[in-house]
Amino acid sequence: MSRAMRPDGEPAFFADYVAAGGYEGLARVLRELQPQDVTQAVVDSGLRGRGGAGYATGRKWSTMPVVADAPHPKYVACNGDEMEPGSIKDRYLLGRNPHLLVEGMIVAAYAVQADAGYIFLRAQYDHPYACLERALAEARAAGYLGDRIMGSDFSFEIYLHESIGRYICGEASAMLNALESLRPNPRARPPHMTGAGLFSRPTVVNNVESYAAVPGIARNGAAWWKSLSASPEGGTKIYGVSGRVAKPGCLELPLGTSLRELIEVHAGGMLPGYRLRAVVPGGASTAFVPAADIDVAMDFESLAHVGSRMGTGTPVLLDDQTCPIGMTLNMLQFFAQESCGWCTPCREGLQWSAALLRDIEEGRGRMEDLDLLAEQVWFMGPDKTFCDLAPGAMQPLEAALRLFRDDFVAHIESGACPYSRGGSEVPVEEGATWAEPEPPAGPPEPPAAPLAPAGGAGR
Amino acid sequence: MSLTDEERQALEELLPHYPDRRAAAASAMHAVQQHRRWLSDDALADVGEFLGMSVEELDSLATFGNMLFRRPVGRHVILVCDSFACWSLGYAELRAALEARLGVRMGETTADDRFTLLPIVCLGACDRGPALMVDADLHGPLAPGDVPGVLEAYA
Numbered sequence: 001m002s003r004a005m006r007p008d009g010e011p012a013f014f015a016d017y018v019a020a021g022g023y024e025g026l027a028r029v030l031r032e033l034q035p036q037d038v039t040q041a042v043v044d045s046g047l048r049g050r051g052g053a054g055y056a057t058g059r060k061w062s063t064m065p066v067v068a069d070a071p072h073p074k075y076v077a078c079n080g081d082e083m084e085p086g087s088i089k090d091r092y093l094l095g096r097n098p099h100l101l102v103e104g105m106i107v108a109a110y111a112v113q114a115d116a117g118y119i120f121l122r123a124q125y126d127h128p129y130a131c132l133e134r135a136l137a138e139a140r141a142a143g144y145l146g147d148r149i150m151g152s153d154f155s156f157e158i159y160l161h162e163s164i165g166r167y168i169c170g171e172a173s174a175m176l177n178a179l180e181s182l183r184p185n186p187r188a189r190p191p192h193m194t195g196a197g198l199f200s201r202p203t204v205v206n207n208v209e210s211y212a213a214v215p216g217i218a219r220n221g222a223a224w225w226k227s228l229s230a231s232p233e234g235g236t237k238i239y240g241v242s243g244r245v246a247k248p249g250c251l252e253l254p255l256g257t258s259l260r261e262l263i264e265v266h267a268g269g270m271l272p273g274y275r276l277r278a279v280v281p282g283g284a285s286t287a288f289v290p291a292a293d294i295d296v297a298m299d300f301e302s303l304a305h306v307g308s309r310m311g312t313g314t315p316v317l318l319d320d321q322t323c324p325i326g327m328t329l330n331m332l333q334f335f336a337q338e339s340c341g342w343c344t345p346c347r348e349g350l351q352w353s354a355a356l357l358r359d360i361e362e363g364r365g366r367m368e369d370l371d372l373l374a375e376q377v378w379f380m381g382p383d384k385t386f387c388d389l390a391p392g393a394m395q396p397l398e399a400a401l402r403l404f405r406d407d408f409v410a411h412i413e414s415g416a417c418p419y420s421r422g423g424s425e426v427p428v429e430e431g432a433t434w435a436e437p438e439p440p441a442g443p444p445e446p447p448a449a450p451l452a453p454a455g456g457a458g459r
Numbered sequence: 460m461s462l463t464d465e466e467r468q469a470l471e472e473l474l475p476h477y478p479d480r481r482a483a484a485a486s487a488m489h490a491v492q493q494h495r496r497w498l499s500d501d502a503l504a505d506v507g508e509f510l511g512m513s514v515e516e517l518d519s520l521a522t523f524g525n526m527l528f529r530r531p532v533g534r535h536v537i538l539v540c541d542s543f544a545c546w547s548l549g550y551a552e553l554r555a556a557l558e559a560r561l562g563v564r565m566g567e568t569t570a571d572d573r574f575t576l577l578p579i580v581c582l583g584a585c586d587r588g589p590a591l592m593v594d595a596d597l598h599g600p601l602a603p604g605d606v607p608g609v610l611e612a613y614a
Binding site: 073082083087123125126127161162163164166182243250284322330334337338 | 476478479481482483484485486488489519520521523524525526527538541542543544546547548579580581582583584585586587588592594595596597
């Protein structure tokens with residue numbers, strides 16, 4: 001996926017991309033393969049979705065109707081709503097190699113015989129947006145998009161759509177609502193999106209990085225993709241490391257590279273004076289992995305064995321001088337704020353969990369609160385809410401209660417946060433119901449509500 | 460007020476992207492906001508008239524998305540990431556430096572209408588934390604002392 005990337009860090013556009021073998025996969029597919037063969041190649045590659053859930057990409061495609069009398073139009077949609085805290089890989093891919101997504105989507109569209117594609121991009125991705133806009137124009141000019149692509153009888157167009165904001169739009173079915181300009185609540189399933197998705201038409205939704213893996217598989221085959229891996233799961237992964245390390249950033253590596261190698265070799269190790277405490281391996285909805293377990297391979301199965309998930313595969317590190325409870329509170333507050341409010345356990349439960357956690361962090365906690373929090377983890381577990389937002393929010397909380405018990409007790413017994421980074425530094429959003437507002441210094445002013453309703457808190 | 464010719468043209472160009480007019484609502488509001496900075500009731504009425512939708516229908520969407528502004532904003536919007544990676548790397552100090560320099564708190568606009576300061580969730584730039592955006596530009600990692608230099612570029 002990094003082949004065409006320029007060493008100077010500038011985006012690789014058409015000339016760079018083609019020089020690195022770009023659009024050869026598409027040419028081969030249109031020349032040699034039936035649509036079902038393309039889907040079969042993706043099935044054989046073992047590619048699993050890179051957006052967080054890890055669903056088998058080829059299996060998803062194979063549920064699209066491709067028979068002669070299949071309903072049209074059909075759609076392919078790309079989830080580029082990279083908003084889960086800690087996730088930095090799609091920005092990297094799109095800013096460095098935007099044609100990869102374009103080619104991946106065209107190949108996918110051929111495989112499922114789609115008529116149009118949408119790239120749903122989060123609002124703050126101005127640079128990726130500009131890169132994609134140019135890549136799409138170049139692809140159109142070269143005849144890779146539009147009517148009768150490369151002389152075949154396959155026609156396809158891609159549209160860019162910028163989000164109006166909010167994390168829930170990254171939930172695939174909520175994203176379809178957002179694309180239709182409906183209120184972006186998640187949809188009930190069934191029906192599945194490949195049966196009735198965007199505009200009630202058969203739709204495949206994949207993450208940016210999932211599509212980005214497709215051109216290589218199209219060009220070199222499933223066996224090649226599998227051989228790149230350090231794991232039986234096959235292929236490569238865009239990993240990204242953030243936190244107090246020497247060289248934070250993104251890098252493509254064999255899937256299954258160990259967390260230790262990522263941190264100590266590729267990210268240059270911890271900064272002097274800091275020790276690693278735990279890792280959030282793939283976004284705020286993945287459970288902390290303790291420092292003792294960092295020999296784990298960063299793949300789907302191995303991370304499950306240490307009680308966590310691959311998620312987006314972009315670890316954020318917790319160091320020994322940052323309050324683990326403050327960090328967990330920050331994550332929980334994110335989910336509470338970004339809940340769409342559609343179902344009660346998520347809308348109410350996340351607010352309450354954050355309030356309990358804030359009490360503990362700020363020295364007002366009681367030992368019973370730990371039991372209450374554990375109950376919330378159960379109440380908002382898998383299959384008890386309308387979508388996966390609340391269960392995702394519970395993953396770091398569950399891990400924190402398990403791994404940082406001593407810290408919780410220390411906060412409660414001493415009535416304060418013992419860390420320099422934590423406590424009063426936790427951001428408090430305007431209008432939050434659980435925090436006492438600080439008395440304003442000087443003459444009283446009218447209360448300032450946020451211009452943009454970033455928070456659902458207190459609303 | 461009604462749509463300017465420029466705004467109308469921008470909206471016309473969006474329509475072919477969607478199979479029906481109503482589906483263009485989010486993009487249409489984005490487009491008008493680019494011309495007017497924020498979406499007044501009049502702006503929603505203009506978009507509604509163009510798309511055949513009521514102000515209320517548009518408002519239900521506009522108030523859901525935090526990047527559609529239903530109150531006035533300054534010439535430049537600063538989005539400060541407050542999610543956990545930036546939080547652990549110095550968000551609080553950066554926010555304090557911004558508030559001190561601008562003389563406003565989160566959610567407010569400077570008296571000269573130059574900057575609006577807003578919180579934002581993860582910008583996908585954890586490797587550059589603590590990070591912020593001014594308009595379309597990403598900045599990071601930033602120490603509190605970098606704030607005056609960053610702001611200087613935005614008149």
